[in-house]
Amino acid sequence: MSTRASTSSPLNSGDPANLTDTATALIHHPYQPPGGFETVQPGVHKASTVLFENTTALKTRQWKDKSGYTYGLHGTPTTFTLEERLATLEGGLQTLLAPSGLAAIALVDMALLRAGDEVLIPDNAYGPGKDFARGELAHWGITHRVYDPQDPASLAAQINERTKLVWLEAAGSVTLEFPDLPGLLAVARAHPNIVTVLDNTWGAGLAFDAFRLGQTPDGEAFGVDVTIHALTKYPSGGGDVLMGAVVTRDPTLHHRLKMTHMRLGLGVGANDAELVLRGLPSLAVRYAAHDASTRQIAQWLTRQPEISQVLHPALPDSPGHAYFLQTCRAAGGLVSMVFEAHRHSSAQVEAFVDALKLFKIGYSWGGPLSLVMPYELQGMRQFGPLAGQKGTLVRLAVGLESVNDLIADLDQAFRVLRG
Incomplete structure (x- = not known):
């Protein structure tokens, strides 16, 4: 029922008084608060729908390089801010957010492995990650084998032409063995088609530099290709958030992961992102x-x-x-x-x-x-x-x-x- 009468067009001007119904006036209210509101914590932006000013913007706006916004699932100012800060924490250049640490593990496996491939997993890896390999990966025709994380020779003995991914974990889940990360990476780097991924939840981006674990004879630093991080733990710091992150330095590898991330429809809530952003400074x-x-x-x-x-x-x-x-x-x-x-x-x-x-x-x-x-x-x-x-x-x-x-x-x- 109309709550005010008007002889003007319902969408005539931005003045709410010129709209024929209060409901329409509230939805299309033109007021925009002034800029320059600086606070300690970044703002929280919640969105599924993102609006475009015209069809040209609809056709040209790009989310893949974070130059614009197209849909809430592909990023908001809140999630982009969290991704950039996590990349800095881990020493990477790009970050993807996932609903949990286990979802981050699954994303990496699904993006980088195909039927007929094999993944090598340390004996002391996070148990649910190994369960994912035994269950879903096996159902998709992807095999896995377990190696001794304390012995690079054990990893070398397991690698074959089907090996495409090597998981690392430091320290080991539950039993807390610390591996020879440079030694394991040296083995994997001898095979250019292998991607190395580290579960860096224990280190939290603070205990060591995952992307700078060793040095070549000519002085070039090297490390893992990908890290995953269960933000549920130290970054959140409150025991009340489930979230994961996947961090990379290589744009091509990031793009592979990002396309799978998009096709799976992985997203995180703005309020959860806010809580992790609040936790990071401390x-x-x-x-x-x-x-x-x-x-x-x-x-x-x-x-x-x-x-x-x-x-x-x-x-x-x-x-x-x-x-x-x-x-x-x-x-x-x-x-x-x-x-x-x-x-x-x-x-x-x-x-x-x-x-x-x-x-x-x-x-x-x-x-x-x-x-x-x-x-x-x-x-x-x-x-x-x-x-x-x-x-x-x-x-x-x-x-x-x-x-x-x-x-x-x-x-x-x-x-x-x-x-």
């Missing part, structure tokens, strides 16, 4: 705090007689410690401990976990709240000292609480285990 400070507390806790754990091994790259007895020293500036907030089966049953270790009060049981890491997660060792690894071992591994994700309070919490849980 990332380095938070990562350093996680690192300092975790090193202190790792050292304390080495003095607990119930634990057969403490796994943390900065500890001299942890696998890959020498490579960690050569490569890293920091170590993040994860530490794992091994309880041998002949000394402690699964039920006893679970009682230890349940006794923790500040460490809450939950997946993921990188937020303010400390987390704990138990894993059965049997069948977890094919290579290394944990292969074939029975017992329970308990991973701690150290948050931002007082380290003294966290150690006290662990201490009282050990007393439960001893009792």
Whole structure:
């Protein structure tokens, strides 16, 4: 029903008073706020539809090079800003956003592999990424094999004419072995058709430079071709966002990934992008705090007689410690401990976990709240000292609480285990 009468055309001039209906006036209201509104945090732009000023703009506007906007799925000022900042964080030039870290892994596999290809995955890679290879990739005629990440010769032995992609992870998921990244990359670089991809979630773009891990004899720096990053963790920092990123330096490789990204319809919400943008300025400070507390806790754990091994790259007895020293500036907030089966049953270790009060049981890491997660060792690894071992591994994700309070919490849980 019309709410105001007018003898003028409904779209005559931009004056809302000249429109025949309040609903139309509100939808087509001409007011534009003045520019120059500068704030600490970037603005949040939400859009599916993007408007074009004329048909020429419709036909010529380009989203692939970020010179314009065409549809919300292809980018907004908010997502473009986040992509550029993440490229800087990782040392890359281009970034694609995905709904989760696992979605970023799947995007890389789907964009770069075809039926008949083979992908090589480290033994200690993120479990759901390996599951994707066993499931979807296998269904599409893409095979995979697992190599020992601590031995470049193991990778070299697995490469054949069908190998198109090599995954790397540093440090290893859950068990935290640190690999010889330059050695593994040297093996892969001997095969020009192979693309190397690093899951850099643990390093967060801060522990080491993924795109500058080695140097050729003539002084040219080299590193991985692609990184993926679960922004869910350290960049978000709140335990309340799911998002992933794929970062590259090569425009041609980026274009391959971007076209698959577009065809899959991958997008992220503006409010989620806002939360990651809010987290990035404090990332380095938070990562350093996680690192300092975790090193202190790792050292304390080495003095607990119930634990057969403490796994943390900065500890001299942890696998890959020498490579960690050569490569890293920091170590993040994860530490794992091994309880041998002949000394402690699964039920006893679970009682230890349940006794923790500040460490809450939950997946993921990188937020303010400390987390704990138990894993059965049997069948977890094919290579290394944990292969074939029975017992329970308990991973701690150290948050931002007082380290003294966290150690006290662990201490009282050990007393439960001893009792």
